[in-house]
Amino acid sequence: MKFKKITFLSIIAIAGAVAFTACGHRGHFSKDRSERMIKKLDYVADRLDLAGEQQAKYQDLRARVLVDLKAAHQARLATMRQLKAEFEKPEPDMNALAAEVKTSMESGHERFQKAPDYVAEFYGFLNAEQKAEVKEFVLDKLEDL
Numbered sequence: 001m002k003f004k005k006i007t008f009l010s011i012i013a014i015a016g017a018v019a020f021t022a023c024g025h026r027g028h029f030s031k032d033r034s035e036r037m038i039k040k041l042d043y044v045a046d047r048l049d050l051a052g053e054q055q056a057k058y059q060d061l062r063a064r065v066l067v068d069l070k071a072a073h074q075a076r077l078a079t080m081r082q083l084k085a086e087f088e089k090p091e092p093d094m095n096a097l098a099a100e101v102k103t104s105m106e107s108g109h110e111r112f113q114k115a116p117d118y119v120a121e122f123y124g125f126l127n128a129e130q131k132a133e134v135k136e137f138v139l140d141k142l143e144d145l
Contacts, residue, residue, distance in 0.1 A: 032070070032073045033069075033073070034066055034069035034070050034072075034073060037065075037069055038062065038065065038066055038069070041062060041065065042062070045058050045062075047133075048126065048130045048133060048134070049130075050130075051127075053125075054125050054126070054127075057121075057125045058122070058125075061118060061121055061122060064118075065118055068111060068114060071111070072108065072111050075104070075107060075108070075111075076104075076108075079100060079101075079104040082100050083097060083100065083101075086100075
C-alpha cells in the first residue's frame with residue numbers, strides 16, 4: 001500500500017514538474033550536476049592531502065563515480081523525455097506513465113545503492129589521521145540530530 005501511495009505521489013510530482021517545465025521554467029533535472037559533485041569530492045580529497053597510492057586509488061574511484069553520475073543524468077533526461085512525449089498526446093496513458101516512473105525509480109535505486117560502497121572504499125584507503133578527520137567532519141554535520 002505504501003509503495004502504491006509513493007508511486008502515485010511520484011507520478012503527480014513528475015507530472016507537476018513536466019507541467020511546470022511546459023510553462024517556461026526549466027527544472028533542475030535537466031542540469032548535469034556531475035562535475036559539481038565531483039568538485040566537492042575533489043575538495044574533500046584535497047583537504048585530506050592524499051599520498052601517492054591513495055591519490056591513485058582516489059582517481060580510479062573518482063572516474064567510476066563520474067561515469068555513474070553521468071549515466072544517472074542521462075537516464076533522468078530519457079525518463080523526462082518519455083514523460084513529456086506521453087503528456088503531449090491528446091490522451092496520456094497514465095498506466096504507461098506509472099510503469100515508466102516505476103522503472104526509473106528502480107534503476108535510480110540500483111545506482112544509488114553504489115554510493116555506500118564508494119564511501120566505504122574511499123574510507124578504506126585513508127590512514128588513521130585522515131579517518132579521524134573524516135569522522136570529525138561527519139559528526140559535526142550530524143550535530144543537530
